[in-house]
Amino acid sequence: MSDVTFKHPEYVKNQHLWSRVDDVCKGQDAVKGKTTTYLPRNNPQDRSVEAQGFYDSYLQRAVFYGVTSVTLGSLVGAAFATDPTFKIPTALDHLERNANGAGLSLYQLSQSALRHLLKHYRCALYVDFPDVGPSRNRAEEKAKQAYPMIHLLSAKAVINWDTVTIGNQVKLNLVVIEESVSERGQDGFSVESKTQYRVLRLEDVGHGEFAYTIEVYAKTDKGVWVGGGRKIPTDYNGDTWTYIPFTFVGAVDNSVQVDNAPLLELTDLNLAHYRDSADFQESVYYMGQPQYYATGMDWNWFDEARKRNVYVGSKVILPIPLSGSFGIAQVEPNTLAREAMKDKWQQMKEMGARLVEKGTANKTATEADNDSAVQHSVLSLCVVNINEALTMALRWCAKYVMPNVDTLTKDDMLYEISQEFNKQGYLADLSRQLFESAVQGHSSFKSWWEYNQSGMFPKQTYEDEQANVDIEKEGRLDLTGE
Template sequence: MTDVSFPHPDYIANLPIWVKVDDVCQGQSQVKKKGETYLSRHNKQDTSVEAQQQYKTYLEHAVFYGVTGKTLGSLVGAAYAKLPDFQRPNELDYLDVNANGQGMSVYQLTQTALRYLLKHYRCALYVDFPQVEPSKTRQDDKQKNAYAMMHVLPAVAVINWDTVMVGNQQKLSLVVIKETVTVRENDDFEMTTSDQYRVLRLENLNGQYVFTVQLYKSTDDSLFSPQEKYTPRDYNGNTWNYIPFTFIGAIDNSIALDNPPLLELVDLNLAHYQDSADFQESVYFVGQPQFSMPDVTEDMYELIKKDGLYIGCKNAFPTKIEMVQAQPNTLSQTAMDKKWEQMKEIGARLIEQGSATKTATQANNDDAVQHSVLSLCTVNISSAFTQALGWIARFMLPNSDSLNSEDLMFSIDQDFSKPQFDPERAKQLWEACLSNRYPYKGWYEYQRTGVVPDYSWEEVQALLEEEQVNAPLGGYQPNGVSNGSGQSQ
C-alpha cells in the first residue's frame, strides 16, 4: 500500500525553492544557521580543524541585509493601506474575529495568504465544519456551537494532489495535507509534536461523486494508520460533490506551479551576502595597519628576537621603521554595490526611500512593476476568499443558494499608490467651490487627506444645496472670501 506521506513530483521539485525563500525572508539569523547552504566554504577539500575555524570566522564576519523580508512587508502593507470590502450576512459576523478557530480574523488570514503567495507563488484555502448532525432549527445551531472555519495553508503543507474530469469539469479528487499535532504530557509543561495527514477525497460512490475526509495518524512503528473516514454534510444534510478547497496562485488559482515572485530578489540577496563575506574577510585580515622595517638585515633581525623591540621613545633601533596599510580592495565592494542597485530595481523600495531623485514618470513606472505582481495576487486572494464564503454559507445557512454576489464578497482594494497632494488640483477644486459647482466639504477633505472624495453626482448636488441653505445672506463663503457684494463674511 502506498504511504500517505508520498509527495507529488511538483512538490518535490519546488520544496527547496520554498525553503530558500522562507530562510531569506526570516533574515540573518536563519541564513547563517544554514551555514554552507548559503555561504560556501573556501577549499572544501581541507577538512582540518584550522580550516573549520577559519570558516567559522568567515561566517561570523559576513553581513546579511534583510532586503527581501523588508520588501515583503512593504508589499503587504501597500495592499492593506485601505480596509478590504467584506460583505456577508449577519450570521457570519464571527468571521470578523475568529475565522480559523485560532482567533484570526478573515482580514488577517488574507494577509497571511498574500505573504505565502509572494514567497511561494501558491498557498491553499480550505473550509471545514465539525462532525455534527444537520440543524433543523436555529436553536439547534446555538446548542451545537459549531462554526465553519477557513484555513490558509502554506504550499509546503499540501504535499499531494490530483484531479478528475467530471463531465467537462476538472475537479480536485485528492488533497493530502500535512499537519503537526502538539500534545502536552501529564505535568502540563513538556510537550511532544508529531505529524498527521488529512486526506480530502472526491470519491465516486455508485456513480455519484462525494467529498470525504480521513485522518492518518502516526504509530509507534513510524507509519501512519488510517482513521475512520467521514462524509461532511452541509446545513441541510446534503453531501458535497466537490472538495471545498482551492489553490491560490500568483497568476491564477489553478494547480499549476511556477517560480515565486520574490525568487529573483532572494537570489540577489544571497549573492550580496556572499560578496559581503569576502569584503568583511579582507577587512579583517588586512585592514589593520602594520609596522614594517624594509631595510632590516639578518643580524638586526636576530638582535630583535633576542632583546625585543619597542615602538616609541623608550627604545631606539638603528634602521628605518614605518607603518604600512594595505591598499583598499574595491572589487568585493563594487560587486556589493552593483547587486544593491539591482535589488532596488527588483523591488526593495524601502532601502532607497529618500536617497534618490526620480521624475514622476520613473516613480510611476517603478510602482507599476511592483504592483503588477501584487495586483494579481490580491485579485486571486479576493476571488478565493469570496468562493470560500460561499462554502461557509452552505455549512451555516439554510438558504445559501439565494445569496448573490453582493451578499457574499471579499475584495482587496487595488489602488496601492499613496495619495499625493497636488496644489494645482486643490486650486481647481477651490475655484469650483467659489462658483458653487463643488462643495467646500470636498475641498476640505482633499486638503486634509490628499484624496478627492468619491462623491456621486447626487451627493455633490445634495451637499451644494445644504451649503446654500446654511449659508448666511449673500451666499456661503468661508472667512475672508468676498461674497460678491463687496463684503467679507
Template sequence: MSNDVSFKRAEYIEVLDRWASVRDVCAGQHRVVSRLPYINAHDKSPENADRNKAYRERAVFKNATGHTRNGLLGLAFHKDPNLTAPKKLEYLQDNANGSGVSIYQHSQGTLEKVLEAGRHGLYVDYHQDEGAGGHSVILSYCAEDIINWRTAMVNGHNVLTLVVLRESPEVADGFGYKTVEQYRELALEPDGFVCRVWQRAGPEGGGPLAVIDTFTPTGVAGRLKEIPFTFVGAQNNDPTIDESPLYDIAMINLGHYRNSADYEDSVFWCGQAQPFISGLDENWRDHMEKNGIYVGSRAPMLLPAGGAFAYAQPLPNTLVKEAMADKNQMMIELGARMVVASMSSKTATEARSDQSASTSVLAGCVANVSEAYTQAIMWCGAYMGITEEVAYQINQEFVELTADPQMITALVGLWQNGGFAKADLRAYLRKLGLIAPERIDLQIDSELQEQGDGLGLDDEDQPNGSKPSDL
C-alpha cells in the first residue's frame, strides 16, 4: 500500500516520452536540436565535438507539426465560441481562471494541449468572497500534471473518487524566486468533495510530504457530491489516456529533420568543387608549390606536356533529398497541409472533401473541449446556486459556407413555399454570415416592424402586398 501522494500511475509514466516528443516538435528547432544523433559518439576529441556542433547548426527544421496545430486552432476559432450562461456567470467570459484570462483564450489553450498530447484537465475551484456569496474559477492542468486518478462505482455510476495534480508554485526568494514541490489531492468522501494541498516539510523542502491545507468548498447548495474535475481527451473525456492526434506527424517531422541534417552536412563536405592537376613530375610540383597557383579565367596556368587541370565535382546526392520529400508528403497526407501549398486547382467539392478528411480528428477534439467546458460551467453554477441551463460551444464548421444569389433565391423560395421555418432560414443565414450571430429573431422582428421597408412606405404600399415583417 502506497501512502505517497506523489505516486504516479504506470500508464502515465508510459506515455511521458511521447508527450514530450510532440511538445518539443511543436515548440520548434531549439527544443529538438538535441534529438539529432551524435556523429562518431566514441570520438571525444574537440575536433569531433566541433563537427557535431556544426552538424546541428546546419540542419534546417521545418516545423510542419507546429504549423498544423496552429492551422487547426485557426479553423476552430475563426469564429468566436458561443457561451450560454446566466448573468451571474457572465464574468467567465472575461475572467475564467481568476487571472484575467477569458474563457475563449482559456479554451483555445486547452484545445492546443489536447491536439498535442490528446489529454488535458479542467478543475473548478470555488472562492468564498468577503461578505455574502462567492465565485468559481476554471483552472487548467496539462496532461503531465495529472499524475494519478481513481474511479469507483457510486450509486450505480462510475465516478472519479481521486485525482492528484502536480503543481509548482513560485515563492519569493529575495529578489528572485524558487519553485515548490506541491500536490493537490481531489478526493470524494462520504460527506462530499474535499481538496488537500501537500508540500514537502522542512525549511528547504527536503522533508516528507505533508498536508498544509484542507478545503471543503461549500457553495450555496452545500458541498458537491462529485469531484469538480473533468478530463479532456482526443477521443472522449473519460480517465483513460487517448493517443496524441499530432504524434504521427511529429515523428515524421523528426525524421525529416534528421534527413535535413545529413543532407546539409553532405552539401557542406562534398558540395564544393575540388580543383586538381595531373601529369606533373616532382620538379613541376615543387615549382608550382613554390610560385603559387592562381585559379580563374584571368590567371593562365602554364603546365608541362601531358599536364592537365580540371575540377572534380560530386554527383548529385539524391537519396537523402528523396527521403526528405517522402516524409514531406507523408506529413501532408496526415494533415499538414500548411507545409506545401497545392499548386493544382481544385473544385469546391474536392476542397471541402479534402478539408473534411483532415479535420475529422479536430472535430472530435473540439466537441470534447466544448463538452468539458459546459460541464465546468455547470459546476461553477452549482457552487453559486445557479440552476439555469448553461452551454459552451466552439465552432465545428471548419469549411467556410458561401452563398451566391441563386442559393439565397432558392432558400427564400423554399421558405415562401412552406419548406423552411423562418427561424431555420435565419439560422442558416447566420451560418453564411449574412445575419450577425448575436442578433436574435425577436430583435430582428422588432426592428422590421419599426422601420417598415426603410423607405417610409406603409404596409399597403409595399410591392406585391408583402409586409416588412415577413422576412
C-alpha cells in the first residue's frame, strides 16, 4: 500500500537541523521555549521539584544573543542593497506585483528564497497555472483570471522526491509537497487547518514519451489518504509538459543534493555562547554578592544578635564581643565563563564574515570589502543560484501564456540579483574623471549624472552607452565654455 506521507531519507536526516536554525533565528523566546533541548540540566537524573526550580531559575537568568538572526538580516540586506535587474514580457507583468498569488512580488519572493538558502541550504520553486484550457488571446486570459504563479517552497515543505534518467538527462519524476489548507468554521470566525499533499509526477505515457501530472491527496473521515484524481497540465499551445516545472534551489548548486546550511555552524556556535551565558549568569548570581562573616563569636552571641535584630550597614553600631572581628568576603571574579563567551563572540563575527568573503577575517558581514574574493563566497553562490532558478521559473510562466518561448532572450526575460554586496560609495575623483571623459566624448554625461546620484555605475551595455554619447553629440551640447 502506497504512503503519500513517506519522507525521503535525506529529509529525515536534515529536518532537525533546519528546525534548529529556525529556532535560533526566531530569537530568545523560541530558544528558551525548547528548554533542555538547547540548555541541558546540570543534574538530569534529579527530577525533584527543588531541582526543577533550580533549572527554571538557571534558564531564566540565561541570556541569548541573536547573532545568527542579525547576520541573516545583514546578509540579505547586503544582497539587496542594489535593486535586482528584472526584465519580463508584457504577458507576465503581473509577476512584478503578485508573483505567488498571495501578493508577494518577485522581489520579495527572491528575498525569502535567500533566507531559506542561508537557513536550510535549499528551497524550491514551483510554477503552476489554474485548471483552465488555453486562451486564444490576452482578453480571454484576463477574463478567466488565469495567471501563472511562482510558488516558493521551504525545504520542510518538500518531503519526498525522486529522479529518473531519460536519454542522457536526469529529471525529477516525483515531488511530494506538504501543504496546509485553512477552512473557515461554521461560525464564520474560527479557522481549521488541514494538511494535504500535492504530488507532482513525470509519467511514462508510452512510445518513449513522458507527461507531467498533478494529484492532490486529502485525508478521508476514516483517516485514509486518497488522491483526488490526476490532472495533466498543458502549455499555451495545448501541449503536455515533458518535465515538471519545479526546481530545487541550493546554496552550492540547484541539484537534489542536500548539505549543511550556511548558517548552521554559526547557529551551533550561537547556542554554545548561550550555554556559556547561562553558566556565567549563574556564577554572577551565586558568587557575585558579598558575604558577611564574623570571628570570635559563639552560637549564644549569634542567637542573641538575631533576637535583638542586629543590623549591618552604614550609620549603625555593630556590637561584637571582645577579641571578635567582623568583615566582608568578596570572591574573585570568575572569568572562565566570561572569557569563553568572548572567544565565541569573536568566532561568530569571523564566521559571519566568511559567509561573504573567502577565507578567515575579523570583520563582520557588512564590513567586508567588495573585492574579488566575494565572487567565491557563500552569499554569492546563493545569489547566482537564485538568479538562475528564477529566470528558469519565468520561462516556465511564459510557456503557459506565450506561443513561442524559445524566441525569448536574456534581453527579453531576466531576473538578476546584483553581486555587488558592498557599495563602494561616491568617490569625488572618480566623478571628476567621468566628467572629463564625457567632455572628451568618450562617455556620456548621463552616466556621470547617474553616478553622482547613486554612487554606482549605471547597468547598461556598451552599445547603450555609445548611443547616449551619440545623442549628446547630436545635440551639440557644449560644456567647455569656449
